[in-house]
Amino acid sequence: MTPSEFKDRLIFGPSPRDSSQYFHSLSQKHSPSSSAAAADTFPDSSPLDPLLPPQQHHGHPLHRSKTAPAMAIIDDLHHPMHQQTELEPSSRSVVRQAFALLVVYLSLGVLIYWLNRDHYVVNQTHPVVDGLYFCIVTMCTIGYGDITPNSVVTKLFSIMFVLVGFGFIDILLSGMVSYVLDLQESYMLDSAKRREEPAKRRSYIIDVKKGRMRIRLKVALALGVVVSCIALGVGIMHFIEKIDWLDSFYLSVMSVTTVGYGDRAFKTLPGRLFAAVWLLVSTLAVARAFLYLAEARVDKRNRERAKRVLCETMSVSQFFAADIDNNGCVSKEEYVIYKLKEMEKITDKDITPISKQFDKLDRCSNGKITLVDLLDSSSGD
Known part of the structure; x- marks a missing residue:
């Protein structure tokens, strides 16, 4: 297996024939014994050791990396099918x-x-x-x-x-x-x-x-x-x-x-x-x-308001209103939030609890939610 194939497998998930081997590889911690087991699982993967997950201090087999494992695999490992919540009654x-x-x-x-x-x-x-x-x-x-x-x-x-x-x-x-x-x-x-x-x-x-x-x-x-x-x-x-x-x-x-x-x-x-x-x-x-x-x-009134908001050009005052973090520029996320407010789709009362939930998931306080943050949050619960 080449490094490119292993990276694709981490991102997109394994094929049906080797999914069980992949689950076994992801569930092991990085140690001399687990490295040997990984070598047995992937015989030609000796040059891929730097891509394997390193030792973790929180007891999780997965760690922060640029090539996060496929979400389907993570969901299968941590949320089995029989534990999924039932859908609302029809x-x-x-x-x-x-x-x-x-x-x-x-x-x-x-x-x-x-x-x-x-x-x-x-x-x-x-x-x-x-x-x-x-x-x-x-x-x-x-x-x-x-x-x-x-x-x-x-x-x-x-x-x-x-x-x-x-x-x-x-x-x-x-x-x-x-x-x-x-x-x-x-x-x-x-x-x-x-x-x-x-x-x-x-x-x-x-x-x-x-x-x-x-x-x-x-x-x-x-x-x-x-x-x-x-x-x-x-x-x-x-x-x-x-x-x-x-x-x-x-x-x-x-x-x-x-x-x-x-x-x-x-x-x-x-x-x-x-x-x-x-x-x-x-x-x-x-x-x-x-x-x-x-x-x-x-609904007709809301559609007319949305059409009016989307057709108007941004003025200077609107630019400052859309610049939430006051850094002198408006990002795409800030622009979307501003337009939704103008359409009266959302308010600050709607955004505040969502922002608090994001801060709770952002364990490293870097403005991003990573896979490790998500796994740490689920283990803490």
Whole structure:
């Protein structure tokens, strides 16, 4: 093995056939016995002794050198695969968990309603259906007034149920929206990648499109769900509740917007079964639609600000503002930080904790983090 090959192996990692020999060589300290073992491992590496790691005083087999070992090897040695932290739960698992908790919570609410059904003012259809309908109307903060509690126990139950239950709906629907957006985004980005030219500009364009696309998809999806829910509610109210078209549209809009005047409500058994599911989806879809519209407006404002900042030339006052270390020149890092501040992407409050973390890793206080600093930090932890 030539010195050039050994250097490439240190930087880029070993090939699959000699990875085990390389791990063994890196894990030994530099001593007369380890040097002999290294000579056995690499028979033709006698002229490479100066490149091998020297004796270390901190108990680590790796030392500071200009040819740091490949990061893949270091990660494998110090962070085995079975010790890696688990990824955050996906949107699908969040939906499953939230749905399971919601079912349990609604079942508990229906049970409490059924046990105290004589303490409600209600036009009864079926105790279980009425209980489910009452729980959904309460969780969605509609309050038609067709079912009301009239005892201390039922009033306290209604208070606790709406305060806790509204969070379940938000988690469930936000997870569902994120899951659908991820699927749509993945499909559209794959199509965009196939159409774009293979160049660095393609990566930038895809990143920009990804951000805009996700916001637009969120707005379109939320508005589409709202319109669909209103239309579905109008049809069910007209054909099931026997309400005329105008009043059906009126009740549908008042329901999804959680106004709930109480002059109209669901009175039949099928209507209340439908409302139990319909209200659960439609009311939060309206809230999400307004939230995403506000997010789209903020994103547009941020893009306009970024475009303005990138197009303007640097003045003398801006030069002094960008010169963080006051050395009379602006480095690339200082320029990037200054522009990010101008775009309001980051603030000094964001930079300070990152700088402190860097100083903690920089054991030699030379303004650079080396591999030995990283290994010393991990061993100290």
